[in-house]
Amino acid sequence: MWTDGTFANPVIAGFHPDPSVCRVGADYYLACSSFEYFPGVPVFHSRDLVHWAQIGNALDRPGQLDLPASTPSSAGVYAPTLRHHDGRFWLIVTVCADGGGNLLVTATDPAGPWSDPIRLPGVPGIDPDLAWDDDGSAWCTYAGIAQVRLDPETGRTLGPPRRLWSGAPGAQAPEAPHLYRIGEHWYLLIAEGGTERGHAVSIARASAPDGPYQPCPANPILTHRGTNKPIQNTGHADLVEAADGSWWLVLLGVRPGGGTPGWHVLGRETFLAPVTWTDGWPVVGDLAPVMAAPPWPARPVPPPPARDDFDGDRLHPRWISVRSRPADAWSLTDRPGWLTLRARGTSPDAPDVTFVGRRQEHQACRVRTLVDPAAGRGGLAVRLDERHHYDVEVGDGEVRVVARIGSVRSTTATRPAPAGPVRLRVDVLGPAPGDWHPGKEPDLLRLGVEHADGTYDVLAELDGRYLSTEVAGGFTGRVVGMYAAAGTVAFDWFDYEPGNPVAAGS
CATH class of the missing domain: 2.60.120.200 (Jelly Rolls)
Known part of the structure; x- marks a missing residue:
């Protein structure tokens, strides 16, 4: 909560991993993974990136999400990307279950109802992202890191997938890609190092959405591996520009407790960090448990009733x-x-x-x-x-x-x-x-x-x-x-x- 111009991390506490965020005017919307739980993909609203209220779930009907009893725990619904384009909200997500794969739903109101799923049989892997070029082409980028052009109205892929960039040489699990057009460059933000203590965020840029990509010389731009910071496993991030032109990063992290090796019990939570830009690259500010507040007035959301x-x-x-x-x-x-x-x-x-x-x-x-x-x-x-x-x-x-x-x-x-x-x-x-x-x-x-x-x-x-x-x-x-x-x-x-x-x- 706000206290003398500061806010406390995490901004969405408890099991709310893999955050994806977008802004529409003065409003921010955020979605998270839900794994084996129904309804799937919780959706939140905020006016200040700090106070969030859950307004719905994107997959809240059996016709959208039908996880059989054979679905293992920690399978199910993985890593959504939430975007707003051409008057609609778009949410692309992986469902790891019988007959699953990647799918896409849309809504005019992020509180719902969301559409029946459009299946994406030509998009393999997990952690799909969706971005649009200036000519209206939609690009789907997914863990690996690979990319394919997509018709989001039908789910049909337009051409073969191609590899883009896989992060640092030798780093495991390049995943969670998000693609942005910022100024004259396309930026590709990814997670790497696995979602445990080695988790990290890295970035590359190109002049076109399909590359070739040049990695940031300061990669990883965020990691807490090898530190004694109270927030660990930092990664799987998404960038958002505030209405005042400032930039922010939402990401997952954990708060381990007890002795060694440390145990986190609440799951991976959603944290917020400030971002500045130097030489055309994002620089992530300190991710302390209590941080300076964003530079716009607080608009608190009432806490849910006990x-x-x-x-x-x-x-x-x-x-x-x-x-x-x-x-x-x-x-x-x-x-x-x-x-x-x-x-x-x-x-x-x-x-x-x-x-x-x-x-x-x-x-x-x-x-x-x-x-x-x-x-x-x-x-x-x-x-x-x-x-x-x-x-x-x-x-x-x-x-x-x-x-x-x-x-x-x-x-x-x-x-x-x-x-x-x-x-x-x-x-x-x-x-x-x-x-x-x-x-x-x-x-x-x-x-x-x-x-x-x-x-x-x-x-x-x-x-x-x-x-x-x-x-x-x-x-x-x-x-x-x-x-x-x-x-x-x-x-x-x-x-x-x-x-x-x-x-x-x-």
Whole structure:
């Protein structure tokens, strides 16, 4: 938030990787990857590049996105590019699933609805970008780095693809290309080095969109590899010019915590950095956790409400489900004022679990829900994937905490359930300042039951490192939410409060 002329990074916290941004007048729009979650591709709006509000999801209908249960975690929807051209918004993206590939959708309003997908069978690979030449030709550039001319109205490619530039010699994974016409040059921005600690941003330029490209002598123009900076894995960036002529870079990064090697639990988040130009090349400014504010007036976006009472006729776009959300698996009308979930999979281990959650966005937070398990079994889950999650659930007259860590599934605690609806609670506790050792966990999770008088019966305290990318692998971050594992389970409300006065280890 704005504090005395500064803003805090990340500007979009939690699992929001691979940001792509465009400006239309005074308005900025941004889209991110969503991987195995539905709806896909969250879309945000801002007036200042700092305060962002989610306004929709580009792929929010089964006809646009139908991820089968066989889709692995961290597959699904990869790396969108969002652009505005000729009065329309264009979003090109990869879907890594059965029958997937690259596709393109359009909208006149970025909040939706977005069109049915145009398939792009002639565009291989991942991370597609879309840019238009002065004569109206559309160029699609993708990881590799290769490029092909494209008819975006039909999805037909116009000629064979050709290699452009693959970044630094020997650097792995040249990907995330974005192509821009800036002044007299075409600039090709890419990520390289892999999306782990070696991640970096490099750039080249040419006199034509199809090259040949000359690399910047100062490449990489951004990397935090080999440093002790609190933000790591910096890469997969996109440039945007502000209305006042200043330039900015949105990018992904992580905030590892604990001892060594450091564990990031929230996933890859969206950060903002200032850009200046020297000798026709962009120079990326400091990416500190707190930075000087952009030079235009702040127009704050109200934060989302901490509590959802499920009183509306639709779910807010922040709510996501695993792979799909069939109409017969959930309802806001079966029991008005409650979210009703009907079980498919028998636990969060199952790829088709009935789950409705939101991204964990804060390093410390408190999550609560009131659940009625009278006709089934379900509860709260903190999920990284099917093999890495912590659950507190109620059913069959019992409250239990279940930990799934790789091949091990353990019920760590059980208690008789209170009569009637039960308040389940998860506290995520950040590390205490100065309490560090080489094996220090990044955080702790306390799972239990909250009573009507506010007292908290903690059933288990679990190490947070096992719900991190460094342990589980993959590209996502924690999502916390409600699930049904048997029968029908109803949730009266869900409450997410950032921050916690109690530090881990206390």
